Amino acid sequence: MFIFTLDFKSNKAYIATIIKALAQEHGVKLELGHSKEKLIMIMDEEDEHIERYLLALESALPASIYLSGSSHQITDEKPAFEPLLENDLPIDISLCPTCQKEMFDVSSRRYYYPFTSCNACGSQHTFLEKHPMLRENSSMKFLVPCERCQEELKSNPLRKDFPLISCIECGIAIKMVDKKSERYANDKGSYRTLFEVAARAIAKGKTVLMQTTHGYRKFFVPKPENLLKNSIMMVTEVASLNKHLMMVTQEFNALLSIERPLVRVATKSDEIKALYGSSTWVKYPDDGMSMLLAKELSNAGVSYLSYEECDEDEEADFLIDFDIPIKPQEDFKLFINQDTKLLQSGERAIFPTLLENDKNRVAIADGRASVMVDGRRIIDSVDRFSEILTTEVYIEERENITLTIENQKRFPAFKAAMLSVLAEHDKLGETAIGVHFDSRLHFLYYNKKEVIDVVPPNSFDTQNLFENISKLREGSDRLVENFKAKYPDRYKRLDNLSGEVDIFEVVAIMIGLEDESFDGISSEALSFLGKGGMLIDTKVKDNRFNDYAFLASLMSFKLSGAQNPILCYSIYESFGDYIADIVTQLSDKTKATTLTLSGATFANQSLWGRIERNMRVRNPLLNKSYPIGKESVVYGANYL
Template sequence: MYFIFEIAFSSNKSYIADLIRAYAKQIRVDVEVLQATDKIIMIFQKKDEKLEGFLLGLETVLPASLFLAQGKHYFSDEKPELMPVDTCHLPLNIAPCPTCQKEMFDVSSRRYYYPFTSCNHCGSQHPFVTKYPYRRPNTSMKFLVSCEACASELKNNALRLDYPLISCIECGIAIRMLDKQSEHLALNKGDFRKLFEVSGRAIASGKQVLMKTAHGYRKFFKSTEVYRPANSILLMADSNGFNDHLMMVTQEFNALLSIERPLLRVATKSDEVKEVYGSSVLVKYPDDGMTMLLARELMNAGLQYISYVTCESDEEADFLVDFDMPVNSQEDTKIFINQDAKLFVSGERILFPALVQNEKNRVTVAHDLACVQIEGESIIDTLDVFDTVETEEVYVLEGESFDGGHSNEHRFEQYKASMMSVLAEHYKVGEKAIGVHFDGTLNFLYYNGKTVINAVPAIPFESDHLWEKIGTLREGSDRLVDNYKKAYPEVWERLNNLQGNMDIFEVTAITLGLDDESFEGISAEALSFLGKGGLQIDTRVKDNRFDNYAFLTSIMSYQLGDVENNFMCYSIYESFGDYIGEIVPQLADKVGTRTVVLTGETFANQSLYGRIQRTIGQYKPLMNKNFPIGKENAVYGALYL
């Protein structure tokens, strides 16, 4: 009789299963831990009192994770048999786990206020890796000699056995604080604590602190109505502040607090946050040791939240907190949540490096990421951590500045690789499918089992001579141009002088007078609309294609009719949803498939996503699970071209 405890886990990342194994070892419990594609299973020989203690203890050492879901337990006469997923030990870039956090705030530990506290299952590891394979001599910590206590942990602490980046205040990275006159080096626990305390108080008193973190330089400050730089992110220092200041559903709250600590756009709620950030804001809960320790001291200084921007080392600020170790920072990862669906929108952190299946002798390159074979494993990571390798062929994204000098180099297009990445993730390579790639422009694709064809390409949009194109669209259009000029002379003038290379979303944002003149700006505005839809924006289909000029004309007429911006933005996405809902079934019928794939960042939008579920939900459209739905999926998809 076996006692089985299983928890749903939707990723091939191994840090949760590894942590469970390490914890079992630490408290000497006999358990077999297996990881399959969608769950982690713990198998016990018998149920005894030790087991109960283990399960209770597990609750305190396991972090919340984006990938973890419900658990269940049962008895079984037979040992469950499953296909284990391939895992290998790749450097992580997530927040510290509960055990490491405890050390950071325990005054008796060697890592009290030490920002680089981490273990085999957590923390900022990837920023210190200079090349593969992942061992200490291949990291920027190679010159730091471990103290005796750390050396002993490498053998005796189950959570840090052979941990490449082991360090503590005694033997680790020194940090220092500088202002215009002086420099303070932190040498012991007291200094480390003091440094963060001073930083927290400085921000509370309205000063700006530039700090080097595992994710590069960040400038921290209190945003005000007067000072709120573009691209500033709301850092929630106190988790109690979430419900006071933001409108979130439980899934969003859980995602922000997960050990992966993604970025998430959320609608604002409190008046003070609304005044500074507007209707919605990108939110972050502290994601590395430096930011986490600062957040603790911000709370002590009475602040629930502040802002930060990612920046360069020479950014102007009142104080600088710095350290000498170089860091290899990754693009942060944004997620999108709609009810129980969780999508990675864009970014590198959390998802990369990734271990993938690759039967071909091929290297792929896209958006500064590469898929390369290391010691028999295919790993996707940033280009600069790889050395030169032997390969039969190289596949490089069109437009990528990469000069590998290989004689067998192929160039590929984004939409093709994106579509293949989804088919590969869902084991549908070789089967016919319809695809919609929506990344600013909208393309309908067909995969015949061999190659991806752009079946209904987007009509090119040129933003120069805009009024001419709108004025001659149909009868009466010239009157609209005149009326618009009278009602919105400034917007009219701007639209009259556009360069030709702007996308339809930028132009729409300018038309609506949004602060953020991009697709993001429209998305953000749409998020604040809480009513029901109903506004029909004309997407006049010419040769079955979306007409950008008809679309803009329609928006302008509504604008003249005093329709609220957020209602309009919401409706824009709804209209795209309706259009997609019209074309997809036609294409699917024509080629005889029910497999529908959606790719591209534009799908990460509540009103569009909701509409798509209604119009083509019957096809159960497939999307990326382990890769971003946006551009970064290409490096994986290119393995299947």
């Protein structure tokens, strides 16, 4: 037997789909299975087609954040493996190499057709109205495939029974509008012209609002005076990645992977530093619309640009859109620190997922639900399910949803988040310590039955912020007075806070960051180039983290002239030390050897660096195929 093994850390099906389709095309008999994060292909070593097949596969398989290496061997012993789960869930990733080639091939029926896709790639989920994925359940239901597309459904293994098949002849028309004219792309030639015109306009400094399959994006060439706070840098050619950005290989590979995540990357060239500062979110063109625009921009000499996610009413010089309804998913962010790769947040390229769990339970959290459809359990946005039948519902406690079903339980997110990590690592039978860190910090213990909040966060009351700080200890009231005198505006804003404000937002306002969020503090910390930070107080009397002590400490550092980069860096360093300290105490007490980390706050270079330094020996576990943030909660709720 000839065994070919791919290291593939995901249960997504698109890689397997390409492997199977090409085997069929090349007449190779193939057995395909998986075992411990590997895809195993078993072929007959005597098969004369193998060599050509493997060569074809090499150019047809996309780079993927889940794909790391491969190996092969000839053996008489068949390796143990499990059959692949039947998985035809719609995806929303970039184009596979075969479809890309087709989209840029002047002789194809999909030349510059932005909705080119196949069973293994492209934007599919955005067209899905409800599960299961069928043409009649998608917003493309009124487009009738032309004869050649019909034929392809039978003859092209990559598009066998592909529900969303279309081409220039039968597909989605696009339209471009400016103040004077309208132009349509609906036949061969006109698609390319439209992108050409748009790219030239952008090169001349105009703005283009474009409906991509990921929602509306406003594209423009950035200048320091027109750069918007939430704008993302998009590169139009690979060379400009290395020219303008400082990247490790993992970041470079991830940006170009078919999942096309957003990655925060350190800037390199003076040009980019002047625009974005020390780091920026970067995107390599992902959907067909963005890819075609990028291609024409590159032809027009524009090697990078900016875009902002927005809605259809955004002001712009040109508008490009289409008439088929779409429901885009939130883009996903990938966190990379040396060998660590974490899905930080978001849903695109991640959901929907299949769940192997036979409980008849529906779980709902963060707008997503796990629901049985045709005998399979799918996790996706609540609005993609036409009906939800069950006898038991678990709803995350902050979820704003009312159901008439009798048997419903509310649960806190942190419990399910810890369980999601244990479930992903097959550790549900062991005791474990967990640290959950979103806007609040929880220390948890799992006793093989349930998750207990052993060190819950102290209550944090932003209404009486300064009053609480004043009462901390002797002299604290003077600290508040000094802060008020030196920063009257910030004092006033913080004094008037109401509603749910998290500690990071308070910190950002207090030290005067432009981006008043967790992200703002993270990017400021990233610009700190020194070695050690300052020791920020985290506790008062008991063992627990005290927000007021923490804020008081920050205030006094700020008043004594500390710069924001070192302050922000020190914030994470202090959190890292505090977490390690409590984890040591808990593991001494409970003897549990498994440690889980959950919550999107961990996706932070400074904090992660400190966690690695302090806790590497404990080998902490985090989510693998689910994001480490709130998105994993719906999955974990199945194990409550």
